[in-house]
Amino acid sequence: MKCTVCRGPAVIDLRRHNANFCADHFLRFCRDQVAKAIDRHEMLAPGDRVLVAVSGGKDSLALWDLLLELGYDAEGMTIGLGIGDYSEASTAAAVAFAEGRGLALHRIDLRGDYGYDIPTAAAVTRRVPCSSCGMSKRHLIDKAALDGGFDVVATGHNLDDEAAVLLGNVLHWQTEYLGRQAPVLPARDGFPRKVKPLVRLGERETAAYCVVRGIDYIVDECPMAEGNRHLRYKEALNAIEAGSPGTKHAFYFEFLDKAADRFRPEAAEAQEGLQACRSCGAPTTGELCAFCRLVDRVADAEPVPVELLRKGAGRNGRSGRRADAATGARGDT
């Protein structure tokens, strides 16, 4: 297998691009794809202060590294979710990356700063953990970006993520979410601009990028996400992609070109009537935002060890969770 560019030994084949690359040209390919995404979707302007949401996984560390390589002013932020060993290892990977390069990493710990963790939130709300986890992360990164004077939040969602979210949204024709699914969410009152510069790269590519760049990332998937719909949608798309390379790319980008606008009215409607949360000031449809409601509800609860929430465990195991939070459809990812 030879590099399509220089004919040297290739380290990776990319079937949807009908190309193979050596290590150097693969890194260049990744940078080019991110630069192209940033350019085409007008994600970042020169001089923007970027806050990168860093989990410690391949995507967020590759993203942070790539933005720095492309010359952007990018600081990191990581949130301790309290999901046992997984969270500890994730935070450690983020910290090691930042310290090794002398980068600024802002840290929040859900338990230390807000008195709860994700397993406890899932147990108390009786919803899938991904529900309170996603909401908490979105809220806290928005707040950190606004408080810190950042111009934009960058997240590590890759093509596989976006295609799987899109599949969930079309399987249930979630018209509001379809109208909002985009690689850029513009800033609005109380919300920072949010961008997804990795939308042109698949997760196999972000993993390979980290390997080639010598970035240590946490390889394990979150133990609480096991068997969720999002992963099932990824598997279904992977099976289709294997037979028809390029399907995921076409699915996502042709959606943006040819279909997304048709769903804008519902998304715009859903954004009307937002007001400031009376506790924290974040935009919300009610008096109190979802994050403050969650904190009110779970901050005093007895901590639930993550093991209790694994498959088939106890009264708050998967079987007891409410299904309505688990449609796998998503709006503001």
Next chain:
Amino acid sequence: MKCTVCRGPAVIDLRRHNANFCADHFLRFCRDQVAKAIDRHEMLAPGDRVLVAVSGGKDSLALWDLLLELGYDAEGMTIGLGIGDYSEASTAAAVAFAEGRGLALHRIDLRGDYGYDIPTAAAVTRRVPCSSCGMSKRHLIDKAALDGGFDVVATGHNLDDEAAVLLGNVLHWQTEYLGRQAPVLPARDGFPRKVKPLVRLGERETAAYCVVRGIDYIVDECPMAEGNRHLRYKEALNAIEAGSPGTKHAFYFEFLDKAADRFRPEAAEAQEGLQACRSCGAPTTGELCAFCRLVDRVADAEPVPVELLRKGAGRNGRSGRRADAATGARGDT
């Protein structure tokens, strides 16, 4: 496992309906679902003369049987496609069903009546066989319905078929096809009305219906469709449905309710400017319709045995076929 209705021994469980049925109540369920589809989508009026497209498979024979059970005046039509033993067995099943019940079955044989067969058409056009097969069947059933004074053509497309076609259409955002995908296509100049009364039943249910009713159908799938995208989309949806029963139903019916209208303009546009084929009079965008062009091209070709077109075979095997006909996206199914 007990029947949800009468508590007698059940013969089938339907997870998406959270129900089990004994033989009698399962037959009633099938009739009710077909009656509901006909009613909700205004497919048929009392006294309509219906022409059923009969392949000899479970769907078309179940459809014909169900329409008769519901009191409709339904005749059958079957087309000999020339796909070796498969076509012979299919036609035999259709003929046996009709003769056993004293029903009118109109027959066409591609080779005898038009001088070609599907393997030869696929080899000469170098497209996937499903391309010339689908087009030939649509053309000939439309013509038979119009010539025979039928009010409507009924086809055996079931929920699995429609959901898989929809998935293909959204994976490539085929906006024109999305605007046209519906359980009823109204009559237009030169086209009869076309309806799909089985859209509320899955293929497992149509197979079970035939078994319970003692209908002999051809069990084999078409050997030329092996590995095509439509089957891959079905498998992907089956994997999702297994974890979330009801997903296919929601995907298809919520599309009709909440999304289909958004794609109508492209479908309408594509129908403008149709004229009569100068050879057969069927509506077409060019001078000669696709069917007449195909007949012109392949009727004099040397017959190609079906075996030559099986996986990996000869110069006209799968590897040599043009991919653009194999997107798995479809308009007028």
